[in-house]
Structure formats: C-alpha cells, structure tokens
Amino acid sequence: MIQTLKYWLGINLNCKEAHQFLTDYVENALDEDLKWRFEQHMRLCRNCRVYLAQYKAVIALLHDTAPPKPQPELVAHTLSFLKNELNKPTS
Amino acid sequence: MVFRRHILWLVYSQTTSTLTLIFLRVTKSYTENPNYLELLRQRDEGILTQMVLEETPKLYRCIARLVRDPDEVQNLVQETFLQALRKVENFRGESLFSTWLCAIGINLARASLRRSIRTDLMDEADIEVLQPRFDEQGHAIAEYPLWNPERGLIRKEQIRILYEAIERLPEDYCLAITLRDLEELPMDEVARMLEITEGNLRVRLHRARNALRNLLIHYDTNT
Secondary structure, three states: OHHHHHHHHOOOOOHHHHHHOHHHHHOOOOOHHHHHHHHHHHHHOHHHHHHHHHHHHHHHHHHOOOOOOOOOOHHHHHHHHHHHHHHOOOO | OOOEEEEEEEEEEOOOOEEEEEEEEEEOOHHHOOOHHHHHHOOOHHHHHHHHHHHHHHHHHHHHOOOOOHHHHHHHHHHHHHHHHHOHHHOOOOOOHHHHHHHHHHHHHHHHHHHOOOOOOOOHHHHHHOOOOEOOOOOEOOOOOOOOOOOOOOHHHHHHHHHHHHHHOOHHHHHHHHHHHHOOOOHHHHHHHHOOOHHHHHHHHHHHHHHHHHHHHHHHHOO
8 A cells, every 4th residue: 555655656766776777867768757756766865865966976077077189190190000001912 | 082062051131131141161971972881992092081080089089098008099099990991891880880990999999908917907896895785675774975076176186086996997897987978979879889788888887887986985085
C-alpha cells in the first residue's frame, strides 16, 4: 500500500536508485517519468542534492579546461611526412 | 582540389526600406565531395591536403588529452593519417569519417600509453573505493561533505588536480572522461570511437566522475 502510494507520488526511488540515474539525468537521457521521479527524490533528499551539485561541478570543471592546440607547423610536417611515406615502395 | 562556394543573401530592411546584399563565402568540407573516398584512395593531393587541414585540430586534441609528450603526439597524428590512408577501403561509412579517424588515433595513443611504464595507475578496486556507499535500504551511508568548488582551491589548481587524477584513471575510464567531458564529443560518437554501447559508456562515465569528485573533494577539503 505504502509502496503504491510512494510510486503514485513519484517518491519511490531511494538514494542508491537515484544515484544510478545521475549520469542519465545529467546527459538528459532519462525518459519523462524517470526524470520526474529522480527530481522528486532530489527535492526530498538534501544529501543527494548536495551530491548532484558536486557531480555537476566536476563536469563543469572538466568542460572548463583549455583544449590542447597543435603547433602551427604540424599540418605542413604531416603533409610532407605523408608524401614521403606514401611514395615509398610497399614491401 | 579545394571546394568553395559563395552564397548571396538579399536582406530587406523594413525600417530603412533598403535591400542589403550579403556575400558569404562558405568552405565546404572535403567529405561533402561525393567522391572523397575514391580521391583519398587515389592519394589526390588536393583532397589529402584538405583532409589534413580539417582533421588535424580535432585529432590532435583527442591524442594530446591522452599522451602528454608533444613529440609523441605529433608522431601519432602523422601515423594516424598514414594508417587511415592505407586502409581507407575499410571505412564502411557507418560513422563520420572524422570519428573513424579519431578511433584510429585513440588506438595508437592507447598502444603508446601501454609502452610507457606507469606505476601510479589506479585499478578497478581503487575506483570502487571512490564510489559512494549505500546501506541495505539504499540510503547513503555517509553525509556528503559540503564542498563548494567556488570557495576552495583556485579553479586553475582544481583543473590541475583533475588532470593528474584523469591520468591515473584506468584506461577505459580515462578515455571515456577525456572524449566526453574534456573534448565534449557527443555520446554516440564517443561510443562508436571506443566500440562500446552508449549504456556501457554511461556506466564508465558515472564511475569515473564519482571517482574524480571524491578525489577532488578529498584534496580540496584537506588543503
């Protein structure tokens, strides 16, 4: 009876279950029903809310890293390397 | 051969009742040429040059996120193009050509990483320790520490710690994080590059992010 009521109210996920959906939630890969249940859990559970915020903060930090840039001469070097290698007779 | 086209746009402004002519030059990608694979097979210099010009930045980024030595990265980029050209007939068009190219580059980078001797790499058991714990009812065992990334270490330092931690992750986790979170490539493209399902990729990402969060918080709250 309680389980049915919890399901009906969308509060049937426990911390462990909600945690399993973290990546899917962040990646926007949850269907509408699960997304609602996940968010219901987050509304009621402060500890999981803290975790979600930290999880998102780590992803934001990762996004913030500057991408490595190739040296400007790499394209020219690569083209001359390919020309040499491709013109070599195949054994 | 370099493919270029021009687009003319006529824009009418109601306020000034004038027609403005906009002249745009759009450079087409080499892959828009319907014969690009055949031309690459024939080693056509024009299409080859365009491919190297277009693909080098992304390929370089993917490899350089994994391999730190800049000389080795340069060698691997060149070797990737060479391998791709030698086996271009193996490309079946199931993914973007650039995805296929990066997959070759990643495999070469993996082989290079395996050749280098590392003693500080984490294993699966280390990753497991860094996952959150739950009791039998599925409730979190510990209360998570309140950590505000804005107030702890300076961002630059946090990023440096993250980089160091990523380098120590087991290879599968390191690749997932590198391609999805650092390179921000789409999930389906990363899954194709790593030849795993998207579900499998999500599991790897999840475990790796949990581990990084744990390491970062531990470092941040202990300094």
